[in-house]
Amino acid sequence: MAEYKAFTQEWMDAWKEKITGSQEYKEIAKDWEGSVSITVNADPSKNVPETVYMFTDYWHGDVRDFVLCDAARAQTAKFVMSGDYARWKQVAKKELDATKALMQGKLKLKGDLTYVVRNIKTVNKVIDLLTEVNTIFPDEG
Amino acid sequence: MAYDQDLSFVYLGTTKVIFGIGSSSQELEAEMNSLHCSRAVVVTDQGIIKAGLLDKITAGLGAKCVGVYSDIPQDTGIDVVDKAAAFARAKGADILISVGGGSVIDTAKCMCILLTEGGSLNDFEGIQLLTRPQLPHVVIPTTAGTGSEVTWAAVVFDKSKGQKILIVESFNAPRVAILDPQLTAKLPPLLTASTGMDAFCHAVEAISSMQREPVADALGMHALRLLTKYLPICVADGSNLAARGQVQLAATMAGWAFGNAMVGLVHAMAHSIGAVAHVPHGIANGILLPHCMEFNIPAAEDYYAAVAEAMGVRRNGQSDGEAARAAVKAVFALTKKIGHPQKLSECGVQEEHIIKAAELSMSDGSIINNARFVTGADEVLGIFRQAL
Numbered sequence: 001m002a003e004y005k006a007f008t009q010e011w012m013d014a015w016k017e018k019i020t021g022s023q024e025y026k027e028i029a030k031d032w033e034g035s036v037s038i039t040v041n042a043d044p045s046k047n048v049p050e051t052v053y054m055f056t057d058y059w060h061g062d063v064r065d066f067v068l069c070d071a072a073r074a075q076t077a078k079f080v081m082s083g084d085y086a087r088w089k090q091v092a093k094k095e096l097d098a099t100k101a102l103m104q105g106k107l108k109l110k111g112d113l114t115y116v117v118r119n120i121k122t123v124n125k126v127i128d129l130l131t132e133v134n135t136i137f138p139d140e141g
Numbered sequence: 142m143a144y145d146q147d148l149s150f151v152y153l154g155t156t157k158v159i160f161g162i163g164s165s166s167q168e169l170e171a172e173m174n175s176l177h178c179s180r181a182v183v184v185t186d187q188g189i190i191k192a193g194l195l196d197k198i199t200a201g202l203g204a205k206c207v208g209v210y211s212d213i214p215q216d217t218g219i220d221v222v223d224k225a226a227a228f229a230r231a232k233g234a235d236i237l238i239s240v241g242g243g244s245v246i247d248t249a250k251c252m253c254i255l256l257t258e259g260g261s262l263n264d265f266e267g268i269q270l271l272t273r274p275q276l277p278h279v280v281i282p283t284t285a286g287t288g289s290e291v292t293w294a295a296v297v298f299d300k301s302k303g304q305k306i307l308i309v310e311s312f313n314a315p316r317v318a319i320l321d322p323q324l325t326a327k328l329p330p331l332l333t334a335s336t337g338m339d340a341f342c343h344a345v346e347a348i349s350s351m352q353r354e355p356v357a358d359a360l361g362m363h364a365l366r367l368l369t370k371y372l373p374i375c376v377a378d379g380s381n382l383a384a385r386g387q388v389q390l391a392a393t394m395a396g397w398a399f400g401n402a403m404v405g406l407v408h409a410m411a412h413s414i415g416a417v418a419h420v421p422h423g424i425a426n427g428i429l430l431p432h433c434m435e436f437n438i439p440a441a442e443d444y445y446a447a448v449a450e451a452m453g454v455r456r457n458g459q460s461d462g463e464a465a466r467a468a469v470k471a472v473f474a475l476t477k478k479i480g481h482p483q484k485l486s487e488c489g490v491q492e493e494h495i496i497k498a499a500e501l502s503m504s505d506g507s508i509i510n511n512a513r514f515v516t517g518a519d520e521v522l523g524i525f526r527q528a529l
Contacts, residue, residue: 080267099509100352102268102269103268103309103352103403104150104151105151105268105269105311106151107269108267108268108269108270109267109268109269109270110266110267110270111266111267112266112306113266113267113268113306113307113309113506114304114306114307114504114505114506115504117504117505117506117508117509118503118504120509
């Protein structure tokens with residue numbers, strides 16, 4: 001099975017492919033409209049020398065843009081999520097529930113919380129599909 | 142109540158609590174001094190002023206009170222916060238003192254953000270966006286229920302969206318809460334009962350939440366013990382300050398419990414029926430709680446068995462399931478004993494309201510922490526019908 005270095009465009013493409021290939025996702029996400037940006041704060045001690053910005057865009061079960069981006073574009077997303085590398089790694093490995101992480105201040109969310117809650121199954125499915133990507137994390141490779 | 146092998150949690154309880162009869166006027170100036178503040182704006186509402194609850198507090202502050210802002214409605218909004226923050230800014234406030242119930246306290250919490258960070262409240266819609274402590278805020282609650290004096294979340298209405306927005310910021314927890322039983326002595330029996338059931342509900346939902354943890358459980362359990370014993374006394378004799386004080390403490394403990402472990406389905410439904418049919422929050426919670434407990438029992442037997450234990454209705458030899466059902470019965474009995482409304486229809490709620498509210502409940506942030514996974518609005522509607 002192919003392996004992908006986390007936070008690279010190839011890794012994002014593999015994640016997008018998992019999402020677009022999931023019939024279950026299409027069903028669950030049929031009401032979701034809008035983009036989510038993910039900011040992974042730099043952590044040189046974990047081989048993340050610079051902050052990583054990702055822009056992901058979802059539309060009624062389809063996936064549109066799914067790219068690395070700059071800080072300015074990340075801020076334009078409907079939902080802006082940010083946090084330290086170690087936290088995102090825990091989420092990506094399903095060691096940390098994203099909702100719990102938000103409530104406990106381990107991750108930050110800017111945007112309409114009620115919309116996220118109404119579509120929590122979509123959020124969880126996108127994370128589930130990420131865990132199916134064979135990922136090499138910066139501090140493990 | 143067993144915990145997961147991989148239990149991991151963060152408990153936060155940063156608010157200093159001062160308790161005692163007369164503490165609101167006796168301790169405030171000293172607390173301001175210890176926070177190195179000298180220009181207080183008091184945030185309150187007209188009802189508190191008319192009830193004469195502010196007189197001793199402002200007199201105690203003397204020249205350190207640079208203004209009183211009292212134009213706060215029962216449900217606060219972004220426009221209210223903007224006006225109040227502009228007032229406090231113009232007065233040069235270096236501390237806010239909120240005296241009132243949940244709406245007043247939430248207004249002051251949001252004012253702290255605008256006075257520290259500037260900008261518009263819309264910029265802070267979300268979770269944990271702040272990166273530093275905010276303007277000091279001392280809370281003097283005049284009801285015993287919301288627990289807002291020790292929590293870091295605020296709910297405000299956004300007219301432009303037609304919905305309430307939630308601002309959750311651990312950097313915005315009040316610095317000090319002064320619990321003075323005298324300030325709740327004049328609460329009428331129904332308000333005493335409903336705000337008390339709000340606190341009761343916070344404790345039960347925290348104990349059974351998906352985010353439950355041992356510290357919150359301990360606080361929630363003792364809150365239930367105190368409320369079971371002292372809430373009926375407060376309703377029967379509002380002037381009993383010893384009982385009033387115990388209920389205030391219970392509400393604060395329940396506030397810490399749910400501030401950390403969160404609430405569940407009861408609050409999701411109460412927020413929604415409040416928005417659709419204007420049922421007061423505490424009353425909605427008190428009516429809905431035992432019905433939601435019945436719904437949750439398959440996923441929450443051991444948690445509700447603990448509730449039964451705290452309420453003193455668990456018998457030797459009972460299974461968790463039997464004890465959980467005893468807890469449900471005991472909650473129904475408690476609400477009857479304190480003269481709390483039993484049905485939503487008593488508050489003017491009709492079938493059309495609960496259909497809308499059931500849909501709305503599915504997008505309330507509380508629902509994701511409920512002990513039992515809620516599969517859809519039809520399940521919520523079923524519970525609403527039981528409570529109608």
